[in-house]
Amino acid sequence: MKEDFDFIIIGGGSAGAVLAARLSEDPAAKVLLLEAGGSDRHPYYHLPAGFAKMTKGIGSWGWQTVPQRHMNNLQLRFTQARVIGGGSSINAQIYTRGNALDYDEWAQLGCKGWSYDEVLPWFRRAEDNDTFEDHWHGKGGPLGVSRPRAPLPVCKAWFAACAGLGIPFNPDMTGAEQAGVGYYQLTQRHMRRSSTATAYLRPARHRPNLTICTGAEVLRILTEGQRAIGVETATGPVYARAEVLLSAGAIGSPRLLQLSGIGPGADLRALGIAVVLDQPGVGANLQDHLDLFVIAECSGPHSYDRYARPFWSMLAGLQYLTTRRGPVASSLFETGGFWYADTTARSPDLQFHLGLGSGIEAGVAAMPQGGLTLNSAHLRPRSRGTVRLASADPCAAPLIDPNYWEDPYDREMSIRGLKLAREMMAGDALKPYLLAERLPGPEVRSDQDYFDYACRHAKTDHHPAGTCRMGSDVEAVVDPLLRFNGIEGLRVIDASVMPRVVSSNTNAATIMIAEKASDIIARAHGLSRKENSAA
Known part of the structure; x- marks a missing residue:
């Protein structure tokens, strides 16, 4: 792929698909979405009960945790999506947001603009709720939300x-x-799964300014000085004129950053990776239920x-x-x-x-x-874990340690x-x-x-978060506008930015993060938006 784009989105999951659909609403914005996984054509991705097949390997990377030293060295299967739509294509479709106090706590931790009252408009904008339309819920959004x-x-x-x-x-x-x-309310519409692939990408996929590539694993983020300029794929480099948007999830995002030389410097040097930015917070602060x-x-x-x-x-x-x-x-x-x-x-x-x-x-x-x-x-674990590289090989599974x-x-x-x-x-x-x-x-x-x-x-509830923590302090990985601290032209937009994991399933919160981020980016670059913008 030799052409350049305004925005390159790494990861077509719960957040990345939202970003691709929203940013490409402006026909002048040229958007590339790169998803390492495949398409969601298999019927299991769309039938609600297909979830039963998902933790058994369909649409998953097949990773596991390192032995958990506080649990008799138990190793857990750690399902992470490898399909367009990401976690929204393989989860149990449960629509919960956490508690309002979770977001108020984010704001108290230095995440200005992320209190519950401030993020509620983006939750409501995403929803097409078949039961409720009130202060907390919306209708007419892309995401089907239904009663069982x-x-x-x-x-x-x-x-x-x-x-x-x-x-x-x-x-x-x-x-x-x-x-x-x-x-529970469910991310379904007409008794079919409403993933971000179907709810957001499907209506947008024929836009001439949006390119969607599946089976396209990014090997590293390209930098020039302290600025992200594009990505390296198996078929060569692709360049971004405006920004690189990393949405590979709470495991995939810190993994790719470290492969790109952005992370804990001593760990990267030990693996023979040239350090672009020594940022110890990348891959730290892992939380899971x-x-x-x-x-x-x-x-x-x-x-x-x-x-x-x-x-x-x-x-x-x-x-x-x-x-x-x-x-x-x-x-x-x-x-x-x-x-x-x-x-x-x-x-x-x-x-x-x-x-x-x-x-x-x-x-x-x-x-x-x-x-x-x-x-x-x-729901609110105090233990903190890490995501680290096992080797410099981009095909190697990461070392996932929730430290339960x-x-x-x-x-x-x-x-x-x-x-x-x-x-x-x-x-x-x-x-x-x-x-x-x-x-x-x-x-x-x-x-x-x-x-x-x-x-x-014991097993994971599939809710990893926090590994590229958002905050206003010098140790935070991203700022409240989700800009990467120390690397220009790079934002991280997924569950990894949560300073603390929400008190529930994480998918709805991840979609909200992407909805809010799309408006932040649109304002920063003067993009036109649809009338239902929450900004």
């Missing part, structure tokens, strides 16, 4: 079990109040497990084709909620996802007679969450649906038992 169409009766039984523990039903966990349990789970065996066909068998799978497919309902229309984790492990916490610090089956995700046991899964995650449970507080809160999940699943309202708890199982009782169980069965 395929819940099962056992969901209401779980709500009743939670009510028995004093946890209320909440009809809108992204509205005025986060606490409580209910049906660790997931512990309860699985109970069902007393009858109360979950979607039986549809994994060929005959039932065929029936489910026919039902979906004719009615857009049934198991194929389910994200399988469309029920859940937020509550407290620490009763003194400023807002809910636990999140639950009720899985309408067992063995849904890779490494999670399936029940012979079908089961129900309840995931629990501590380095802080004993995280371990205590995670186990409290698991204990509460067990109480929920043991509620009287669920007794007609469940035979017995199978995991952790009756033998897990002491604190040591819980620790040992977690070190055998």
Whole structure:
């Protein structure tokens, strides 16, 4: 590719696809989007229940963590998307934003312009919500946000079990109040996944000023002096007249920066990489939600497990084709909620996802007679990890170290969450649906038992963040306008800029970051915008 562009966007995921669509609204702006992964043509990317295939390798880099030294050296599969649309093409489609206080905390940490009231317009602009249109929600945006169409009766039984523990039903966990349990809103439209690839890129893909390249892995960012001027790909260099926009995610962005000589200088020199900028914050501050789970065996066909068998799978497919309902229309984790492990916490610090089956995700046991899964995650971990290079080879997997449970507080809160999940699943309202708890199982009782169980069965909730931290201090990687400190013409725009991970799933927040960034960039370069700009 020999032509030059105004903007080169690295990564066509949840953030990159938004940027490409928004910046190319101005026909004078020449935009190139480079995505290392492939297309999203496979039907699994569009069927809501296709999520069950995603953590098992489809559309993923196939990475794992380094051994977790505070968890008996457990190594976790760490699914990171490798497909157009990124995480929005392979996640469970759960639309949550975190708590309003998360963003107010960002502002208090020096991220001017990022309080909840200030970012809410970009959340609303993105949405096309089929249920709510109010102070918190919008209609008419690119992203389909829908109520679930395929819940099962056992969901209401779980709500009743939670009510028995004093946890209320909440009809809108992204509205005025986060606490409580209910049906999650989903990034779906007409019972199909609404990824940023379908919601943002598909309507924009025929614009003559937008070039989209899949299967195009960027090897490094090109710099001249202390300015980003383009990227090196397998087919040669491509140059940007205005800016290089890095949107490769909380793992991919620090990885590429380090491959480009931008990161912790001593580490880069040890690998033989010439240092362009010694920036220790690149790849530091990694945060993620660790997931512990309860699985109970069902007393009858109360979950979607039986549809994994060929005959039932065929029936489910026919039902979906004719009615857009049934198991194929389910994200399988469309029920859940937020509550407290620490009763003194400023807002809910636990999140639950009720899985309408067992063995849904890779490494999670399936029940012979079908089961129900309840995931629990501590939302505001104090532990911090890193993303580092294993070698200077751009094809090598990075060293992903979330450093789970380095802080004993995280371990205590995670186990409290698991204990509460067990109480929920043991509620009287669920007794007609469940035979017995199978995991952790009756033998897990002491604190040591819980620790040992977690070190055998914990998994990531797929919410990495923070590795290119935004802030106003000298150690911040990017400033509140997402400009890279020390390298001109370069911005980072994805979940890596979150100074602290939000208290929920991260996809909606990542889309908001990109929406806001697109307006920041448009103002900086005098680009024209559509009338629904939130600026």
